[in-house]
Amino acid sequence: MNLKPRFLILAAAIILIASGASWFAFQRIAEGIIEQWGVRLVETQVRYDSARLLQPLIREIALSRQMAHSQLIRRWAKEPDNPAYMQEAITEMETFRRNFQDGSYFAALRASGAYYHNNAQNDYAGRQLRYHLSPTTPSDSWFYEIIRQGREFHLNVNKDEFLGMTKLWIDVLIRDGDETLGVVGTGLDLDRFIRDIVQLAQPGITTLFVDHNGAIQLHRDLRYIDYASIVKTDGEKITIDRLLSDGQDRTFIRAAMRELAGAGPEREHDTRVISRFVTYEGKRYLAGVAYLPELDWYEVTMLDLDVLMPLHSFTSVLLIFAATLVVALLLFNYILSRWVLNPVANLENAMLRVRDGDLNPLALPPAKGEIGRLSGHFSAMAESVRSHTQELEHRVAARTEELHRLASVDPLTGLLNRRGFTERINAEVKRAEREQSRFGLIWIDIDEFKQINDFLGHSAGDEALRSVGSLINASIRPYDCAARWGGDEFLILLAPCDHDTLARLGERIRNSIETGIQLADETSITVSVGACLAGRGDAMERILQRADKALYAAKAEGRNRLRIADDPEARAEPA
Numbered sequence: 001m002n003l004k005p006r007f008l009i010l011a012a013a014i015i016l017i018a019s020g021a022s023w024f025a026f027q028r029i030a031e032g033i034i035e036q037w038g039v040r041l042v043e044t045q046v047r048y049d050s051a052r053l054l055q056p057l058i059r060e061i062a063l064s065r066q067m068a069h070s071q072l073i074r075r076w077a078k079e080p081d082n083p084a085y086m087q088e089a090i091t092e093m094e095t096f097r098r099n100f101q102d103g104s105y106f107a108a109l110r111a112s113g114a115y116y117h118n119n120a121q122n123d124y125a126g127r128q129l130r131y132h133l134s135p136t137t138p139s140d141s142w143f144y145e146i147i148r149q150g151r152e153f154h155l156n157v158n159k160d161e162f163l164g165m166t167k168l169w170i171d172v173l174i175r176d177g178d179e180t181l182g183v184v185g186t187g188l189d190l191d192r193f194i195r196d197i198v199q200l201a202q203p204g205i206t207t208l209f210v211d212h213n214g215a216i217q218l219h220r221d222l223r224y225i226d227y228a229s230i231v232k233t234d235g236e237k238i239t240i241d242r243l244l245s246d247g248q249d250r251t252f253i254r255a256a257m258r259e260l261a262g263a264g265p266e267r268e269h270d271t272r273v274i275s276r277f278v279t280y281e282g283k284r285y286l287a288g289v290a291y292l293p294e295l296d297w298y299e300v301t302m303l304d305l306d307v308l309m310p311l312h313s314f315t316s317v318l319l320i321f322a323a324t325l326v327v328a329l330l331l332f333n334y335i336l337s338r339w340v341l342n343p344v345a346n347l348e349n350a351m352l353r354v355r356d357g358d359l360n361p362l363a364l365p366p367a368k369g370e371i372g373r374l375s376g377h378f379s380a381m382a383e384s385v386r387s388h389t390q391e392l393e394h395r396v397a398a399r400t401e402e403l404h405r406l407a408s409v410d411p412l413t414g415l416l417n418r419r420g421f422t423e424r425i426n427a428e429v430k431r432a433e434r435e436q437s438r439f440g441l442i443w444i445d446i447d448e449f450k451q452i453n454d455f456l457g458h459s460a461g462d463e464a465l466r467s468v469g470s471l472i473n474a475s476i477r478p479y480d481c482a483a484r485w486g487g488d489e490f491l492i493l494l495a496p497c498d499h500d501t502l503a504r505l506g507e508r509i510r511n512s513i514e515t516g517i518q519l520a521d522e523t524s525i526t527v528s529v530g531a532c533l534a535g536r537g538d539a540m541e542r543i544l545q546r547a548d549k550a551l552y553a554a555k556a557e558g559r560n561r562l563r564i565a566d567d568p569e570a571r572a573e574p575a
């Protein structure tokens with residue numbers, strides 16, 4: 001696999017791993033933010049809900065307490081059968097009725113069991129005594145339980161079978177010292193509380209109120225309200241435990257309730273909130289618990305953070321993150337291509353060119369760092385290979401030329417040998433044919449050379465050959481050429497040439513050898529010379545044959561003489 005896909009796969013793998021880790025970190029951070037925000041929200045929500053609940057109740061509770069402390073009512077409660085006391089007490093209670101928000105009141109006297117009540121419509125004016133309570137009547141048991149518990153104040157959510165109403169009752173004991181004389185108070189429309197405080201239109205927020213036993217007093221789902229919980233045993237109560245499936249969550253709520261009731265508010269007019277995640281209806285909620293000392297109730301608010309602050313609200317962050325990753329990948333690809341892959345590809349191309357024999361100087365684009373240095377080294381190496389190759393080629397050419405020359409030259413005399421002369425004469429045959437010119441050929445053979453070898457020695461024979469060769473070479477023009485054809489035979493090519501030149505030069509050479517060379521025994525050398533003019537269109541063999549024939553004639557006629565072959569063209573002319 002090429003470097004580029006490998007690098008890209010590596011980069012993609014690194015980015016994917018980094019993305020996974022970042023996504024994990026992002027989730028943790030986002031969840032942390034949501035949790036912190038949720039804790040703040042639950043605290044605010046709890047304070048807000050408790051304030052909204054307390055605001056209408058405080059006044060009603062205060063009025064109910066005033067009613068319980070009324071001297072007129074207390075005097076009547078002690079002597080319920082006293083008509084004067086009763087009349088004054090009813091007048092007092094009617095005054096309170098007009099001040100109560102609900103416009104109603106009740107008064108239950110312990111001594112007589114009489115239950116007095118009037119409503120907002122004043123339906124029971126003059127007949128406020130509605131009925132008598134009985135310890136044996138289950139629907140009246142709330143009264144006897146409140147008296148038994150002796151708690152000065154109590155809130156009770158109850159359905160009044162006789163009045164046909166479900167109300168949030170404010171019950172306050174009428175006391176005279178340690179003696180409990182009865183219970184007075186007012187009722188509030190429960191539906192209003194449920195609607196205004198509990199059934200919030202805000203999705204994801206569940207608010208409920210429980211009493212000190214954990215019995216649910218207010219809940220948006222009326223089925224969960226533990227009506228008349230004061231008269232129920234612990235087993236019968238609908239408590240918050242029933243909503244929480246996890247034992248640890250139940251323990252947390254109970255512990256929080258104990259802690260809050262014991263500690264009281266941290267600051268004046270402030271409500272302390274303890275929060276933790278719990279599982280409610282199978283989902284994870286952030287629960288906030290606060291104590292309302294005015295009511296001796298606890299508020300439990302549960303926030304579904306997935307609804308209030310879903311993770312997808314961080315989508316834009318995620319998109320920016322993803323876009324950053326893509327840009328990073330593209331940038332990495334660009335930088336990798338520019339700094340590494342493209343220079344490496346250029347280097348590879350340059351190497352392939354060198355491998356294929358192209359040694360021209362390579363202009364590699366400039367690169368930085370290690371690859372730049374590598375390119376520099378390669379260029380220097382290629383340049384060195386190129387110059388060495390050139391030098392080698394020059395040497396080979398010179399050597400080839402030298403070998404060719406050596407192959408064409410006779411080492412003893414320095415004249416052309418048979419091979420070299422054959423090339424020259426062939427070339428001359430073609431040139432003469434092309435230019436319609438004529439050339440001459442002289443064949444020289446030393447007379448009785450064998451005897452020189454035999455009597456004076458082989459080296460004297462060699463010396464004689466060298467002397468003849470250099471004398472011949474000195475006798476010819478620069479553009480003629482001479483050769484040692486073999487043994488004691490020499491050939492001269494004269495171009496251009498005519499009969500006179502041929503005769504003159506042949507005779508001159510013969511004469512200069514006879515007179516110019518002396519052997520060790522002070523005798524001279526003579527040569528026989530055969531010559532001919534090449535006819536137009538004559539092949540080399542034919543020309544050599546004619547010169548040889550003329551030489552043979554010179555030898556036959558007594559040696560040391562020149563014989564020129566008949567010129568076939570001269571003979572043809574007269575005809």
Ligand SMILES: Nc1nc2c(ncn2[C@@H]2O[C@H](COP(=O)(O)OP(=O)(O)OP(=O)(O)O)[C@@H](O)[C@H]2O)c(=O)[nH]1
Binds near residue numbers: 446453487
């Ligand atoms: N020293 C020496 N002798 C050579 C060389 N090449 C050939 N010879 C001798 O040259 C002689 C040539 O003799 P021939 O041409 O046959 O006869 P010749 O003695 O010259 O007699 P004619 O040609 O008839 O006058 C032979 O004895 C060869 O051995 C050489 O390079 N050096």
